[in-house]
Amino acid sequence: MFGNIQSNLSxxxxxxxxxxxxxxxxxNQGFDEIKRVLLEADVNYEVVNKFIEDVRERALGQxxxxxxxxxxxxxxxxxxxxxxxxxxxxxxxxxxxxxxxxMLLGLQGSGKTTTAGKLAVLLKKKNRKCILVPADTRRPGAxxxxxxxxEQANVGFYEPDTDDPLEIARKAPKVAYINSYDTVIIDxxxxxxxxxxxxxxxxxxxxxxxxxxKLFVADGMTGxxxxxxxxxxxxxxxxxGVILTKLDGDARGGAALSIYSVTGKPxxxxxxxxxxxxxxxxxxxxxxxxILGMGDVLTLIEKAEEGFKEDEAKRLEKKLKKAQFxxxxxxxxxxxxxxxxxxxxxxxxxxxxxxxxxxxxxxxVLVRIEAIINSMTKEERESPEILGGSxxxxxxxxxxxxxxxxxxxxxxxxxxxxxxxxxxxGGKRGLPF
Amino acid sequence: MGIIxxxxxxxxxxxxxxxxxxxxxxxxxxxxxxxxLEADFGFGITTDIIDMVKNSSDKESAIEEIKSxxxxxxxxxxxxxxxxxxxxxxxxxxxxxxxxxTTSIAKIAKSDKRNGKKVMLAAxxxxxxxxxxxxxxxxxxxxxxxxxGSYGSDPASIAYKAxxxxxxNMYDELLIDTAGRLHTNRNLMAEMEKIARVLKKxxxxxxxxxxxxxxxxxxxxxIQQAEKFASSIPLSGIVLAKIDGTAKxxxxxxxxxxxxxxxxxxCTGEGLDDxxxxxxxxxxxxxxxx
Numbered sequence: 001m002f003g004n005i006q007s008n009l010s011x012x013x014x015x016x017x018x019x020x021x022x023x024x025x026x027x028n029q030g031f032d033e034i035k036r037v038l039l040e041a042d043v044n045y046e047v048v049n050k051f052i053e054d055v056r057e058r059a060l061g062q063x064x065x066x067x068x069x070x071x072x073x074x075x076x077x078x079x080x081x082x083x084x085x086x087x088x089x090x091x092x093x094x095x096x097x098x099x100x101x102x103m104l105l106g107l108q109g110s111g112k113t114t115t116a117g118k119l120a121v122l123l124k125k126k127n128r129k130c131i132l133v134p135a136d137t138r139r140p141g142a143x144x145x146x147x148x149x150x151e152q153a154n155v156g157f158y159e160p161d162t163d164d165p166l167e168i169a170r171k172a173p174k175v176a177y178i179n180s181y182d183t184v185i186i187d188x189x190x191x192x193x194x195x196x197x198x199x200x201x202x203x204x205x206x207x208x209x210x211x212x213x214k215l216f217v218a219d220g221m222t223g224x225x226x227x228x229x230x231x232x233x234x235x236x237x238x239x240x241g242v243i244l245t246k247l248d249g250d251a252r253g254g255a256a257l258s259i260y261s262v263t264g265k266p267x268x269x270x271x272x273x274x275x276x277x278x279x280x281x282x283x284x285x286x287x288x289x290x291i292l293g294m295g296d297v298l299t300l301i302e303k304a305e306e307g308f309k310e311d312e313a314k315r316l317e318k319k320l321k322k323a324q325f326x327x328x329x330x331x332x333x334x335x336x337x338x339x340x341x342x343x344x345x346x347x348x349x350x351x352x353x354x355x356x357x358x359x360x361x362x363x364x365v366l367v368r369i370e371a372i373i374n375s376m377t378k379e380e381r382e383s384p385e386i387l388g389g390s391x392x393x394x395x396x397x398x399x400x401x402x403x404x405x406x407x408x409x410x411x412x413x414x415x416x417x418x419x420x421x422x423x424x425x426g427g428k429r430g431l432p433f
Numbered sequence: 434m435g436i437i438x439x440x441x442x443x444x445x446x447x448x449x450x451x452x453x454x455x456x457x458x459x460x461x462x463x464x465x466x467x468x469x470l471e472a473d474f475g476f477g478i479t480t481d482i483i484d485m486v487k488n489s490s491d492k493e494s495a496i497e498e499i500k501s502x503x504x505x506x507x508x509x510x511x512x513x514x515x516x517x518x519x520x521x522x523x524x525x526x527x528x529x530x531x532x533x534x535t536t537s538i539a540k541i542a543k544s545d546k547r548n549g550k551k552v553m554l555a556a557x558x559x560x561x562x563x564x565x566x567x568x569x570x571x572x573x574x575x576x577x578x579x580x581x582g583s584y585g586s587d588p589a590s591i592a593y594k595a596x597x598x599x600x601x602n603m604y605d606e607l608l609i610d611t612a613g614r615l616h617t618n619r620n621l622m623a624e625m626e627k628i629a630r631v632l633k634k635x636x637x638x639x640x641x642x643x644x645x646x647x648x649x650x651x652x653x654x655x656i657q658q659a660e661k662f663a664s665s666i667p668l669s670g671i672v673l674a675k676i677d678g679t680a681k682x683x684x685x686x687x688x689x690x691x692x693x694x695x696x697x698x699x700c701t702g703e704g705l706d707d708x709x710x711x712x713x714x715x716x717x718x719x720x721x722x723x
Contacts, residue, residue, distance in 0.1 A: 036476060039470055039476055040475070040476050040653060041653070042473075042652035042653050042654065044471075045467055045470050045471050107650065107675075107678070108531070108533065108675065108703075109530070109531030109532060109533055109648065109675075110531060111530065111531055113562075114530075114561075139567075140566070140567045140570035140571060140574075141563040141564070141566040141567030141568075141569075141570055142563070142567075144562075144563035144566045144567075145561070145562045145563030145564075145566075145567070146562075146563075147563075148562035148563055149562050152562070192677060192678045193678065193679070194677075194678060194679060219531065219648070219650070219651065221529075221651045221652065221654040222650055222651060222652060223473040223650060223651055223652020223653065223654075223655075223680065223684065224470065224471045224472070224473050224652060224680075224681075225473070225650050225652075225678065225679055225680035225681070226650075226652075228679050229650070229678070229679070246529070246530060246531075246615065248615060248617075249529070249615035249616060249617045249618075249654070249657075250616075250617050250654070250657055251654060252652075252653065252654060254652060254653075274560075274618075
């Protein structure tokens with residue numbers, strides 16, 4: 001996500017940083033280029049203009065012209081202003097009432113139903129007991145879709161006995177309460193913001209269900225119209241927050257940069273993949289650093305912590321210290337890395353990595369390595385040095401790979417082992433992840 | 434037609450300002466820029482048009498110039514559809530998630546059936562929950578048969594089976610619904626390529642058309658979508674969906690101009706009849722009222 005903005009902005013910043021002194025002309029030219037990048041990224045026209053004006057004002061004031069490293073200073077100002085228009089600080093989902101009601105609202109095809117499942121999975125981690133409620137009785141297959149998603153997510157599902165969304169909004173919380181669910185997620189029908197009849201229906205549903213969260217679900221690829229749509233939903237229904245979806249493509253993030261400044265309502269969550277676990281908390285500061293190519297180490301660390309079991313990590317560390325690290329340990333490490341998400345998504349969070357062109361890091365590499373190690377005997381895994389030509393040939397046949405690939409793996413493993421040895425000697429603690 | 438009237442209103446504001454003076458007036462230029470950019474035209478075409486207007490002497494000729502330029506873009510790609518004899522006409526519908534593929538198929542199936550065609554559907558979205566059920570419901574409502582498989586099965590095999598059945602039972606048309614896929618996901622793009630490849634094994638003309646559905650409310654990302662899909666599979670046309678909102682759909686201009694893919698249909702509402710053949714002149718005329 002944001003790959004395009006990132007690579008274009010970094011070009012502009014490189015140019016600015018290459019100069020020891022920045023004149024007002026240099027700056028104005030840089031700002032024009034930033035403006036163009038943002039417009040091409042679908043950031044709303046008005047929002048862009050205001051953003052550029054804010055940055056320009058600060059830059060032309062004392063801050064840049066007299067600073068020691070003016071180029072760096074521009075980056076800093078842009079970063080701070082970005083954090084500002086993205087919503088300043090993270091905002092979590094808010095729960096009130098028993099059960100707490102969360103309603104998902106938005107246009108057709110913005111991803112409400114999929115989001116309902118992802119949200120339930122996310123809230124399950126926070127020990128919420130969720131039930132999904134289908135209030136979209138109009139689109140063919142919508143109820144069935146949510147039912148299947150509830151099964152996948154392994155959360156409750158409310159089977160409606162009526163086609164009337166208002167009736168569903170009335171009954172579902174009671175059913176949830178009786179069955180001791182503490183969180184009700186209502187998936188509403190997609191509707192246009194200009195469809196007065198359906199907007200009125202939503203208003204009535206809100207009156208009945210009294211949700212503590214009214215979350216507007218928006219497609220992350222939405223263009224200039226994003227602000228009109230969000231504004232209308234907010235004015236009519238007083239939304240409490242936003243979920244941006246489909247940010248795993250090359251969405252330029254214009255909607256993310258526009259919606260908060262227009263509605264004043266925070267983006268709370270973002271959908272970043274097709275899997276039911278692919279939903280993340282939205283952090284304005286982290287996203288701003290991703291946009292500026294500064295990486296997102298914090299999220300990476302959190303993912304690592306989630307994926308790695310602590311005792312497993314300790315066991316590995318012990319083995320490393322004794323220099324007993326073998327291919328079995330290598331395999332278990334690979335399995336844990338896989339749990340953290342696709343390689344492409346991980347690489348993008350590393351500072352200095354270009355976001356463009358690495359969307360398609362091949363996850364099959366890991367699968368092949370797993371296959372190779374799985375085709376080895378216990379003895380071979382523990383002491384890879386016994387792997388001679390005929391053993392390698394056998395493993396290649398068994399794993400459906402080639403001897404070259406096995407050679408390469410062993411080489412990488414040796415290198416890694418060596419690296420770890422020096423790393424341990426250096427007295428540093430913990431795994432290099 | 435909310436979008437048209439909105440764009441009309443937005444652009445008529447431009448024309449009022451244009452009437453005052455045209456030459457190198459900064460205010461006119463920036464107002465024009467604003468209107469075009471907010472309509473998702475994108476930077477390239479907006480700049481081109483502004484350059485054109487800069488050289489105009491008066492308002493009328495400026496607007497005529499803009500109109501004829503935009504119409505010429507939309508007309509620059511010709512499209513002809515000929516229904517073949519002795520085999521079905523197969524159309525594949527592709528696009529990212531949530532653009533309205535299944536609904537568009539239902540609309541086209543209905544309109545073609547009304548025109549006397551014998552239509553069959555194929556449910557090749559075996560990934561998204563309840564996607565098959567969704568197409569089945571349409572198939573029941575429209576009483577056109579649907580060929581389907583189970584979830585997780587290979588979409589290409591379902592398409593193959595459907596094509597065989599369409600030939601066997603002498604259908605005029607087969608409409609293939611595919612899973613929504615992000616254009617950046619190489620594996621899913623390869624899966625889509627496979628569907629077309631497998632159909633070609635039956636007849637090298639299959640599928641006669643591959644249509645990409647684009648959501649009018651999506652901005653410049655539509656260009657990336659069209660580009661990436663077109664580089665995977667030859668696209669014969671665009672279905673512009675959801676232009677009944679306030680989005681203007683200006684992103685189709687750079688797509689048609691640079692990728693040479695014609696816009697064929699326009700979806701104007703939620704009803705099954707809310708689909709029209711795309712008319713470039715009408716579309717542009719309604720943007721710039723006389």
